Amino acid sequence: MVVLASCGLVASFMQTLVVPLIPAFPRLLNASATDASWVVTVTLLAAAVVTPVSGRLGDLYGKRRILLVSLGLLIAGSVLSALTSQLGLMIAGRGLQGCAMGVIPLGISIMRDELPPERIGAAIALMSATLGVGGAIGLPVAAVVAENADWHVLFWGAAALAALCGLLILKLVPESPVRTPAPFxxxxxxxxxxxxxxxxxxxxxxxxxxxxxxxxxxxxxxxxxxxxxxxxxxxxxxxxLVDLRVSARRPVLFTNLASVLVGFAMYASALSFPQLLQAPSSTGYGLGQSMVQTGLLLAPNGLVMMVLSPVSARLARRFGARLTLMAGAVVIAAGYLFATVLMDNVVEIVAATVIIGAGVGIAYSAMPALIMGAVPISETASANGVNSLMRAFGTSASSAVMATMLAHMTITVGALTVPSLAGFRATFLVGAAAAVAGLVLTAIIPRKDRTPSNPVPALASSPV
The missing domain is CATH 4.10.860 (DNA Excision Repair, Uvrb; Chain A)
Structure with a gap:
């Protein structure tokens, strides 16, 4: 459990690894701002493409084997990025790093195949939560390193962490015996x-x-x-590659649709709160924090996700994964509404991010339980890969929508153009609306699948 969750943290850390460097990349890579933005975009695209494919490969050829291949690609991409300051090579390296996101659905499936029934629920909740936690706690770490060392150190560190995870998997994680004998x-x-x-x-x-x-x-x-x-x-x-008949079953379909909206709501906070914290205090609402201070203030968001993942597992065992996912969506919406009303100081902003993080931790941990309670055991990696893809799609859509809103609702302070107070409140309300929409879709999921196939043992008593 610890080794696989650590792999998930390292993989999701790649999402925010270069965020503190975004303003400096045009200078560091001798490129335009438009071209330099591909350093971030390519990782997202690679992750979206590779996640469902790696899940299917794991079902066919062995989940542990494909997990090690994913970490190998992460190491190769990190080393390539660490050795270059050229835009083309950097984009290639970041694309290889994005290929590591497949380790999360693969890890979830290994846990289902290998762990005793009484431990599966908590393990899956922990592994699923890493998708949000790694990005949240990676932001302050990357900010500190970027301000105090050569920026290439970030990539050397990523390579070292991935290599350590690979060695631990070789020593401590067994290969799953569950295979799907079929051509790719x-x-x-x-x-x-x-x-x-x-x-x-x-x-x-x-x-x-x-x-x-x-x-x-x-x-x-x-x-x-x-x-x-x-x-x-x-x-x-x-x-x-994807069994659409299984994916069309109501528990799977509506869980995936809800995942899009929860992913949207999660990433909205990652875009809006840092800008609010760093906005000049002369605006009357900005809090004037530095990059490192902002990263540290947002760190509790990721920590609370991790802390609440076992709580989510207990809630799923007692009340069912469906109600747990609904509870997570309600908490996310409450966090955004809190921020809409109370955003006058650092304490209130941190409180809002912690509430949202709590909701994300609860919701993200419940999604795999709903998926795996409705698919054959031979397709767990593929089904979880599709679910992770849906979350990634939600974050992509959130990035575009929130960036557009904040870019079009601005004020000018001296030589700076910053998002307006109305812009921030609008993004908070949109985040809350996405969470509420996810709540509605989750409510449509049947309390119990009428044709269950190999439900998760640890969650067999839950009304999945």
């Missing part, structure tokens, strides 16, 4: 990758390209056509 769906993988790239690129870059530009609209239309063709192929092929 290469055509389905190409179709899914192309569809995701065409869908996510306009979402991430729409603000920069223009939401009505031919490129944005063209890629959006292409994604619709690709996914329609891909879906028909998946329904007709004997061994699909």
């Amino acid at each position: 769906d290469y055509l389905g993988t190409v179709g899914l990758s192309a569809g995701l790239l065409c869908l996510l690129l306009p979402i991430v870059k729409g603000t920069e390209w223009g939401w009505t530009s031919p490129l944005t609209l063209g890629l959006g239309g292409a994604s619709v056509l690709i996914f329609l063709g891909w879906g028909l192929y998946q329904l007709r092929t004997r061994d699909p």
